[in-house]
Amino acid sequence: MSKIKIGILAVQGDVTENFLATMASMSELGIDGTVVQVKTIEQISELDGLIIPGGESTVIGQMSLVNGGLKKIKEKIESGMPVFGICAGMIFLSKNSKDKVVGKVEQPLLDVLDVKIERNSFGRQKDSFEANISMEPIGISSFNGVFIRAPSVSETGSDVEILAKFNEKIVAVKQGNILATAFHPELTRNISLHKSFVKLVDNLN
Amino acid sequence: MIPLSGDIPDSKGAICGKIDSNSIVRGTSTLKRGFAHMLKNGVVMDVTNVEQAQIAEEAGAVSVMVLDKLPSDVRKAGGVARTASIRIIEEIMDNVTIPVMAKCRIGHMYEANVLDETNVDMIDESEVLTPADEYHHIWKWDFTTPFVNGARSLGEALRRVEEGAAMIRTKGEPGTGNVAEAIYHIKKVNEELRTIKSMYDSDDKQELVKMAREFKVSYDLVEETAKIGRLPVVNFAAGGIATPADAAYLMSLGCDGIFVGSGIFKAEDAQERARAVVLATTFWEEPDKVKEAQKMIDERQSLLGLDVKNLDLKMQERGSTV
Numbered sequence: 001m002s003k004i005k006i007g008i009l010a011v012q013g014d015v016t017e018n019f020l021a022t023m024a025s026m027s028e029l030g031i032d033g034t035v036v037q038v039k040t041i042e043q044i045s046e047l048d049g050l051i052i053p054g055g056e057s058t059v060i061g062q063m064s065l066v067n068g069g070l071k072k073i074k075e076k077i078e079s080g081m082p083v084f085g086i087c088a089g090m091i092f093l094s095k096n097s098k099d100k101v102v103g104k105v106e107q108p109l110l111d112v113l114d115v116k117i118e119r120n121s122f123g124r125q126k127d128s129f130e131a132n133i134s135m136e137p138i139g140i141s142s143f144n145g146v147f148i149r150a151p152s153v154s155e156t157g158s159d160v161e162i163l164a165k166f167n168e169k170i171v172a173v174k175q176g177n178i179l180a181t182a183f184h185p186e187l188t189r190n191i192s193l194h195k196s197f198v199k200l201v202d203n204l205n
Numbered sequence: 206m207i208p209l210s211g212d213i214p215d216s217k218g219a220i221c222g223k224i225d226s227n228s229i230v231r232g233t234s235t236l237k238r239g240f241a242h243m244l245k246n247g248v249v250m251d252v253t254n255v256e257q258a259q260i261a262e263e264a265g266a267v268s269v270m271v272l273d274k275l276p277s278d279v280r281k282a283g284g285v286a287r288t289a290s291i292r293i294i295e296e297i298m299d300n301v302t303i304p305v306m307a308k309c310r311i312g313h314m315y316e317a318n319v320l321d322e323t324n325v326d327m328i329d330e331s332e333v334l335t336p337a338d339e340y341h342h343i344w345k346w347d348f349t350t351p352f353v354n355g356a357r358s359l360g361e362a363l364r365r366v367e368e369g370a371a372m373i374r375t376k377g378e379p380g381t382g383n384v385a386e387a388i389y390h391i392k393k394v395n396e397e398l399r400t401i402k403s404m405y406d407s408d409d410k411q412e413l414v415k416m417a418r419e420f421k422v423s424y425d426l427v428e429e430t431a432k433i434g435r436l437p438v439v440n441f442a443a444g445g446i447a448t449p450a451d452a453a454y455l456m457s458l459g460c461d462g463i464f465v466g467s468g469i470f471k472a473e474d475a476q477e478r479a480r481a482v483v484l485a486t487t488f489w490e491e492p493d494k495v496k497e498a499q500k501m502i503d504e505r506q507s508l509l510g511l512d513v514k515n516l517d518l519k520m521q522e523r524g525s526t527v
Contacts, residue, residue: 056304126231189206
């Protein structure tokens with residue numbers, strides 16, 4: 001079995017936290033592999049899996065467009081590379097996104113996850129919250145969901161599996177090799193979601 | 206997982222509640238500091254109206270900071286500088302999707318309350334405005350909205366963290382277009398962090414106790430900071446940043462991101478410059494990209510800038526001794 005290489009998209013956002021959570025996951029699972037922070041087309045080409053961290057989706061999108069990273073990431077995902085998008089990462093993966101207050105905003109999207117997103121779905125920062133989330137379909141019954149100006153999924157395509165809902169809003173989904181959550185597992189001590197993703201990457205290698 | 210050093214878990218700002226039948230909690234340190242973590246590697250731009258806020262968003266700003274006047278105009282105008290018009294803050298909040306911050310005066314609890322009620326995403330207790338209390342900063346643990354504070358040294362930064370700041374910006378000298386002070390202060394904070402880290406690594410508790418006394422903060426906070434070798438909250442650079450090269454240099458010194466005040470919207474080429482500063486911040490490790498960004502601006506259109514030595518008013522000194 002070859003050594004797996006997982007990248008954290010290091011354009012903007014909480015890159016280090018995902019880097020550390022992924023390293024810890026690999027070591028707990030006893031999986032041989034490396035974790036790297038990636039930005040350029042060359043770095044992205046070499047990956048077996050990619051995590052798109054939390055941040056501002058408008059910035060991550062625009063800056064990935066500038067250096068050709070966006071096109072490369074799309075190509076890799078379409079050819080089967082597993083990807084895990086968190087909050088801004090979930091928005092960036094989607095086909096369609098609009099803001100709860102401002103409405104439709106032109107922003108570059110990867111257009112690979114067949115969902116419609118409502119940005120800032122739970123309100124502004126003061127409304128940000130922590131709550132217990134259950135993701136039964138992937139065997140995680142209790143998870144501390146940290147929602148920061150979080151989006152939610154307002155519509156899903158037929159291939160999209162709903163992993164979790166909170167207050168009737170969809171907050172975690174899976175579509176083939178694409179995993180996406182509206183909340184931030186990397187801000188907590190619980191690495192079970194990162195472990196699921198590492199296993200997904202490892203199983204394909 | 207993010208550092209929660211100095212956290213007060215049962216603070217007034219952390220509120221338990223319900224959304225329908227689901228239990229939730231708001232205003233925890235994870236949520237407040239976590240918000241700042243989402244801004245990392247980004248540029249926060251000072252703006253005074255909706256048009257500037259939209260230019261900032263389109264250029265790739267990670268957030269905007271609303272002021273009544275840009276810092277260089279505050280400097281020129283003199284008098285008392287206060288929090289911005291709430292009407293303008295709300296108008297901006299309704300027209301951009303990125304987070305909106307606003308400044309309140311140092312120690313002015315009720316300007317902060319007003320901003321908290323307005324629902325801004327972060328409050329900057331800022332030395333750019335005229336301090337309202339020479340002896341106390343706001344006790345920020347009482348708020349659900351996160352705060353950012355300025356600091357010129359590690360001691361000042363930790364005092365602000367102990368009061369509940371969820372983010373620090375190392376101070377420069379605002380409104381000058383002169384980056385020298387920002388560089389000096391980030392280097393100073395880095396040096397102090399290295400010093401306490403080496404004390405921790407050599408298990409020299411006696412020296413760490415002395416540092417805690419000097420910093421006027423709790424021993425635990427000093428020890429936990431020394432252990433991780435960095436500030437326990439996100440740290441941006443601020444004050445006097447005017448060009449893409451300024452921004453890239455500060456990123457290379459270990460800052461988590463950049464605040465740009467007068468540097469963009471007091472320049473003649475604001476739109477291009479906003480974009481160029483974001484590009485240089487994102488790609489600071491790639492010299493060719495920083496050069497491309499620098500090429501987008503025209504030095505003849507930069508903010509003229511001021512020599513810090515000859516200033517009558519040094520905003521950076523406000524609130525730094527307490």
